[in-house]
Amino acid sequence: MTRLCNAELAGLAPHISVPSYDRRALTPGIAHFGVGGFHRAHQAMYLDRLMEAGQAHDWGIVGIGVMPGDKRMQEALASQDHLYTLVVKHPDGALEPRVIGSIIDYRFAPDDPEAVIETLSDPSIRIVSLTVTEGGYNVHPVTGEFDLDAAEVVYDLCNPERPRTSFGLIVAAIERRRERGIPPFTVMSCDNIPGNGEVARRMFTAFAYARDRALGQYVEAEVPFPSSMVDRITPMTTPGDIEELSERFGLEDAWPVICEPFTQWVLEDHFASDRPAFDEVGVQLVEDVEPYELMKLRLLNAGHQALCYVGYLAGYRYAHEVCQDPLFIDFLLGYMAEEGSPTLPPVPGVDLYQYRHTLIERFANPEVRDTLSRLCAESSDRIPKWLLPVIRHQLEHGGELKRSAAVVASWARYAEGVDEQGQPIVIVDRWKDRLTELAGSQREHPTAFIENRELFGDLADSPRFVVAYVEALKLLQDKGARATLEALAS
Numbered sequence: 001m002t003r004l005c006n007a008e009l010a011g012l013a014p015h016i017s018v019p020s021y022d023r024r025a026l027t028p029g030i031a032h033f034g035v036g037g038f039h040r041a042h043q044a045m046y047l048d049r050l051m052e053a054g055q056a057h058d059w060g061i062v063g064i065g066v067m068p069g070d071k072r073m074q075e076a077l078a079s080q081d082h083l084y085t086l087v088v089k090h091p092d093g094a095l096e097p098r099v100i101g102s103i104i105d106y107r108f109a110p111d112d113p114e115a116v117i118e119t120l121s122d123p124s125i126r127i128v129s130l131t132v133t134e135g136g137y138n139v140h141p142v143t144g145e146f147d148l149d150a151a152e153v154v155y156d157l158c159n160p161e162r163p164r165t166s167f168g169l170i171v172a173a174i175e176r177r178r179e180r181g182i183p184p185f186t187v188m189s190c191d192n193i194p195g196n197g198e199v200a201r202r203m204f205t206a207f208a209y210a211r212d213r214a215l216g217q218y219v220e221a222e223v224p225f226p227s228s229m230v231d232r233i234t235p236m237t238t239p240g241d242i243e244e245l246s247e248r249f250g251l252e253d254a255w256p257v258i259c260e261p262f263t264q265w266v267l268e269d270h271f272a273s274d275r276p277a278f279d280e281v282g283v284q285l286v287e288d289v290e291p292y293e294l295m296k297l298r299l300l301n302a303g304h305q306a307l308c309y310v311g312y313l314a315g316y317r318y319a320h321e322v323c324q325d326p327l328f329i330d331f332l333l334g335y336m337a338e339e340g341s342p343t344l345p346p347v348p349g350v351d352l353y354q355y356r357h358t359l360i361e362r363f364a365n366p367e368v369r370d371t372l373s374r375l376c377a378e379s380s381d382r383i384p385k386w387l388l389p390v391i392r393h394q395l396e397h398g399g400e401l402k403r404s405a406a407v408v409a410s411w412a413r414y415a416e417g418v419d420e421q422g423q424p425i426v427i428v429d430r431w432k433d434r435l436t437e438l439a440g441s442q443r444e445h446p447t448a449f450i451e452n453r454e455l456f457g458d459l460a461d462s463p464r465f466v467v468a469y470v471e472a473l474k475l476l477q478d479k480g481a482r483a484t485l486e487a488l489a490s
Helices: 008-011 037-041 042-052 071-080 115-123 151-158 164-179 196-211 211-224 239-249 292-313 326-343 352-363 370-377 379-386 390-399 400-414 431-442 464-480 481-489
Strands: 027-031 060-065 084-090 095-100 103-109 127-130 186-189 227-231 258-261 263-267 283-286
Touching: 008 084, 008 464, 027 115, 037 042, 037 084, 037 127, 037 258, 042 060, 060 071, 060 115, 060 127, 071 103, 071 196, 084 239, 095 239, 095 352, 103 115, 115 164, 151 164, 151 196, 151 400, 164 211, 186 370, 196 211, 227 292, 263 292, 263 431, 292 326, 292 370, 292 379, 292 400, 292 431, 326 352, 326 390, 326 400, 326 481, 379 390, 379 400, 390 400, 400 464, 431 464, 464 481
Parallel strands: 027 060, 027 127, 060 103, 084 258, 127 186, 263 283
Antiparallel strands: 084 095, 227 263
């Protein structure tokens, strides 16, 4: 058994691809907040490709952890020289392992926020990128503005020298760079949020204004926030994945990453200074990301929501199981074709019919083993951003919405906390208590769940949506998921 580290790279099994570049010569250029599975399967992988091609050796990634759970990632990466294994799982069962070397350091902000601010203030850091999840931008669910009353934000505004949030750390570094005459870095959001660059711009600028008006004006005028669309299915790493890597390849990796073969990154070419040559390793650099972004959010991401609740209620536990069932495939394709796609602007170079069917093939990959529980998690951050815009568009334009309403109803039924086999459901959501309380009353009061205006706004005032929602919810409660999908199909 070989433990992953720099000294052992040359002796790894021949089927494991390893960096041929000299990692000792890498210098930092990017600081990344939120080093999880997706970042390591996506942005860090693209940088590794560039480095392997002899480029971008001054664009090494420094990971930044802010959340308490990030300590484990810091320890895992530090124990193996910040290397990790990316395992691409093909539908035929073939595994394609590659050791990724583009991450060169990792800082855990709660241990030393000053060290993080100083790292971000270094002139070598020209991009600060983010995968902090849909809920990491502190957007108020009703107003859509920056939530200045959030406890951690209040703390950061009162304690600017020891910030706890990405907002406090990044804005403090921008301020320090300005004071030292160092140009600002680019803030690059890579999260699944409509207009992620614009959202990041509004949120960070609002925080900066709350700190100091002149600082807010500087951020607003000088800091670029490019938008991006990122796509690669990356399930959570399981103990079985770690064991499989060990047994099949003789490699001990504390935290490998599993992903599908498909990958896509569409990026707005808007940076403060130079950038890596992303376009030379498959990244699409465009002037307008929005069409690609909406396509992905409303078909892939909302498509995941369309399959996960009904699938879980029916007894499935993995996405590939759902997408090998013709009834569920028809429901998913029906949503994408009749409800999601009509809300999209033209997407240059994309055949939407082919894209939709490719999604089904990707979801059905049995080797990825993406869990429905992962897809069902944090729904209060996902449904309002991915699916509710589809419903609002269809209401405004008189379009079909019965499947979208059924997806919302399936979330409400899932939130009751028991599946159709009587097994308890573990709800993972920051609004868990409120959601389960509302779901618990909906058999007597069918619209209780959607009357939560912090999540649904005024949708409960739309008779057309309410009728479709209540009808689907009652079917789910009385007949179950399969019968509901059969009724929708007929």
